[in-house]
Amino acid sequence: MNTTPALKxxxxxxxAVGCYYGGMLARAGHPVTLIGRPAHVQAVRAQGLRMQTQSFDERVPLTASTxxxxxxxxxxxxxxxxxxxxQAGGEQMRPHLAPGALVLCLQNGVDNAERLRTVLPGHEVAAAVVYVATEMAGPGHLRHHGRGELVIEPSARSAQVMQALTAAGVPTEISDNVRGALWAKLILNCAYNGLSAVGRIVYGELVQRPGVTDLMRDVVAECQAVAAADGVSIPGDVAAAxxxxxxxxxxxxxxxxxxxMRGKPSxxxxxxxxxxxxxxxxxxxTPANRALWVMVKLAENAPRA
Structure with a gap:
């Protein structure tokens, strides 16, 4: 039985990321409101959020708004x-945020919490490192492919939030080196994201293609060199990760x-x-990272067939 006090x-x-963690909290009994696009909101209002995960396939009732x-x-x-x-999302929220609310950044990249703080002065913002494989299979339909753990920055509410997430089935830890953990995640994204996008290929198949792991090694080495020059201490075994x-x-x-694949900016x-x-x-x-960045930007702007 979950005795964790409910969080609104x-x-x-x-x-996909927000729905996974919001859905897990809703499934554990916390009142959750999803804020998203109209088609998604309509589907959730009508039938709940379908969570098709590795361990369950359920429709989870929650509130939704645009x-x-x-x-x-x-x-x-x-x-x-x-x-x-x-920053635009932060500005839209700012007039409505409750005093004492914690804004937890579940985003790719390493500087989002810092940028969000500039538009939310006086509000508590904490960075988080997200390790989850998930996608939206359609409006109101989440598909989970693996993992789901979080590493979050210390804050006044971090312990309470960690307790709620852990009780909801989300492995969560608080770290004093979230900057290093964010860089560790950035390196993983730099190694996989662009190559998966250019090849339109899943990770398991990607690493079997000729030359891919060698190129990943070059990308990772450049990232590590930049991080070291910036004074970042990256935890763990990066190559193993x-x-x-x-x-x-x-x-x-x-x-x-x-x-x-959806014709959206990346x-x-x-x-x-x-x-x-x-x-x-x-x-x-950073020639390997530059090449991947340029290729994805070209693909973003290529005419759709």
Whole structure:
């Protein structure tokens, strides 16, 4: 029996990541409101959120809205808009955020919490590192391919949020080195996202293609050199973590690949593009990351068949 006190939760940007964590909390009894696109909201209102995961396939009832004002009264906001929309999403929420609410950034990239704080002065914002393979299979339909753990930044409510997430089946830890953990996740994204997008291929098949693991090794080495020049301490065995992605998420397309296949702009400027930009500023060459960044930008703008 779950004895964790209920948190009122809002998910700002209810895509695949936000729906997974919001859905897990709703399934554990927390009142959750998803804020997303009209077709998705209509489907959730009509039939709940279908969570098709590795361990269950259920329709989870929760509230849904298209308006940022639906964050009003939330104790916890799971902020999962795309990285280019971080500041605009924060500005939309700002008039409606409750005092004392925690805004938890569940986003790709390493600087989203920092950028969000600039538009939410006086509100508590914490970064999180997200390790989950998931996609939207259609409006109101989430498909989970693996993992799901979170690493979150210390804050006044982090312990309470960690307790709620853990009780909901989401392995969660609080870390004093979230910056390093975010860089570790950035490196994984830089290794896989662009290649999965250019090849339109899932991770398990991607690493079997000739030359791919060698190119990944070059990308990772550049990222590590940039991080070191920026004074970032990256935890864990990075090479082992890169290998583990294909092993634990073999059927996953990267979020960048999913964006391109749907004709949407990607977050590549905040992944390989961020490493290129940082490398330029710090005098560290990044040719492999630059090549992937350019290829994805070309693919974004290519005419659709």
């Amino acid at each position: 939760v809002a998910v700002m940007g209810a895509g 308006e940022a004002s639906a964050v009003a009264g939330a104790d916890l906001v799971l902020f999962s808009v795309k990285s280019p929309d971080t 890169v290998r583990r992605i294909a092993e634990t998420m073999p059927t996953q397309y990267s979020s960048t690949a999913q964006d391109l 977050e590549i400027d905040h992944l390989n593009g961020y490493v290129v930009q940082k490398g330029q500023a710090l005098g560290v060459p």
